[in-house]
Amino acid sequence: MLPLYCFNTNNVVCLFVLLWFQQSLGPRSRGSFRSLRRSVGLVQSADENTTIELTGRDRPGLLSEVFAVLADLKCNVAAAEVWTHNSRMASVVYITDEATGAPIDDPDRLGKIKQLLLYVLKGDRDRRSANTAVSVGSTHKDRRLHQMMYADRDYDVEEDVEEENGNRPLVTVENCLEKGYTVVNLRCGDRPKLLFDTVCTLTDMQYVVYHATIIAEGPEAYQEYYIRHIDGSPISSEAERQRVINCLEAAIKRRTSEGIRLELCCEDRVGLLSDVTRIFRENGLAVSRAEVTTRGDQAVNAFYVTDASGHPSVKTETIEAVRKEIGLAVLRVKEEAYSSSPPAQEHGKFSLGNLFRTRSEKFLYNLGLIKSCT
Missing domain, CATH: 3.30.70.260 (ACT domain)
Structure with a gap:
């Protein structure tokens, strides 16, 4: 176990924080890690959403394609987290039925969602998709993303991206x-x-x-x-x-977080993420990381964007063009309070x-x- 004398120079770690660490990193989480099997998995979460876990080869426009498929299948995205590293992508997406707002539990519908997303993930280049993951049960989102990327061997450094x-x-x-x-x-x-x-x-x-x-x-x-x-x-x-x-x-x-942080805050609606990420793609922007949340009827989202080649420097005119198309009042550029490099x-x-x-x-x-x- 992690001992009580782990510390930060500004704050001594409190006992309840360490107990939370123990719960998050304990045997239950190890058990869910051993259950990894497929490329796209759907499970019922504890907060009345259906949870989709995706891992695959990252490419420009991938997130736009994923959200477009979900919108076409009448799925509303309630929350999501997306990480990319070493040409790999992992995401945890929480969805509900567009019409009812209820979790999706129909096996045939889930099978169709899973099949179409798998086609999107594989594309023409992903030879490692058979090694990606399914989770059973509700887990800590960040914890789960670490497990998924570790199972996907994102730590295997490719020579051309080292x-x-x-x-x-x-x-x-x-x-x-x-x-x-x-x-x-x-x-x-x-x-x-x-x-x-x-x-x-x-x-x-x-x-x-x-x-x-x-x-x-x-x-x-x-x-x-x-x-x-x-x-x-x-x-x-x-x-x-x-x-x-x-x-x-x-x-x-x-x-x-490499790239420019764009914060989107507006009234939530079905298909919002599909539209926003499509505009990113059409303007040559790639999403390196995303945090999607819904608070009441408001969408509060953050996207880290780079150019299509993955370089964090994006032309100011490109960002402003995207903001004008989405809405200057709802999409803002956020300067980080700390250095990410x-x-x-x-x-x-x-x-x-x-x-x-x-x-x-x-x-x-x-x-x-x-x-x-x-």
Whole structure:
């Protein structure tokens, strides 16, 4: 289990937060991970929606095609979350029947939805769609997306999309033989939910975190984990060590928001997402990440858009043309309050134990909230 002395320099993690982590990362979530089977899955969620899970090869216009199919099939999208990474896409979409607002439970209709979405996902290029996922039961949305992308092996870096070292998180994995642990050190740009993302990944890979130190200083975050397999053994091979590095790098970058954030707030209606994403596609914009929610009768959505080649720099005139077509008052450009790109780093071995301790860290250390395994 994750110990009580994990911390942030500004806030000591409270007990109820750790209990929530335990519930989110516990055996039930592991069980749902083992149930992954198909490319498109539909299950009944606890909040009176039908949940669709999609994974496949990302391409410009894919999200537009998915929402268009759902609109044609008289499905209303109540909420959705979409992540893209390393040319792969994963999404969790909550739908209801357009006419009644009720969950969709007719097997024939669900089968048709599933078949048509599968055609869209496969396209002409996706050779890995047979490895994508179905979830059974209601799970934490972000938790589920990590599981889906991990099952889809988005951590397998393709040579043509591998980034320069300066834009990658720094992750080192070394065995501490005298203690019987594997020590994972991580350094990258700080952002919300970074701790959640890294712990989710270690849990999905069947590791147990015994000790941890978390530091957030300015724009950077430092994390150190002492881990073992669930059977109590440390990492035993170079191939496994490299896989842990690749998986943690992927976990950090899945939620990294590249592109321009566009916020849409207006009265919700059936087909809204199909129309909006179609306009994006027609203007040469690709969606790298999306957060779709409905609050009462209002649609509150956020889209991170890039150009069709995936570059985050988009011409101002293109954005303004899209805003004019959708509505200047309802679609706004949002500047992020924090940098989504990791700062430049020196690559090599490092350890949190060698970092200078700030006064706040010393205070937590003296209270016994931070513990050392050395």
